[in-house]
Amino acid sequence: MQKVPHKIGKLLGVTIASLAVTVAMSTSASAGSDGPVVVDSSGYKARGVFLSYGDHIRVSDDYADGKSAVVLWNDPTGEERRCWDSNGALNGMTDCNYNLQEGAYVHYEVCLGEYGSRQVHYSTCGESGWGYA
Ligand SMILES: [Ca+2]
Numbered sequence: 001m002q003k004v005p006h007k008i009g010k011l012l013g014v015t016i017a018s019l020a021v022t023v024a025m026s027t028s029a030s031a032g033s034d035g036p037v038v039v040d041s042s043g044y045k046a047r048g049v050f051l052s053y054g055d056h057i058r059v060s061d062d063y064a065d066g067k068s069a070v071v072l073w074n075d076p077t078g079e080e081r082r083c084w085d086s087n088g089a090l091n092g093m094t095d096c097n098y099n100l101q102e103g104a105y106v107h108y109e110v111c112l113g114e115y116g117s118r119q120v121h122y123s124t125c126g127e128s129g130w131g132y133a
């Protein structure tokens with residue numbers, strides 16, 4: 001007799017929690033639009049994404065080859081900006097936090113490069129993505 005109410009309570013808790021997350025996300029993300037996860041030309045060595053809430057670019061070095069991952073993106077003035085993951089491979093996303101004008105387009109791609117010399121290997125850049133701040 002104890003098991004059933006316990007299970008229902010747990011399920012209800014999960015439902016309410018996910019509902020709260022949905023409401024919070026739809027409220028906070030109303031101004032902009034996240035971009036897709038993009039990958040480098042190999043498809044697996046680097047990933048990047050744009051998140052509109054708070055204007056974050058995230059980049060991940062997914063391959064231990066001595067090269068860093070870098071997201072190249074264009075800010076609203078058209079200037080190229082860079083967000084590097086230079087702290088090693090396979091250790092999560094590195095976050096770059098920006099503050100963009102609401103509604104600004106963000107065009108970005110992820111590439112491999114040498115963080116020491118800030119050299120980008122453009123041939124490794126993958127397909128680009130778009131988001132809106
Ligand atoms: Ca690497």
Ligand SMILES: [Ca+2]
Pocket residue numbers: 060061085086087088089090091092094
């Ligand atoms: Ca890293």
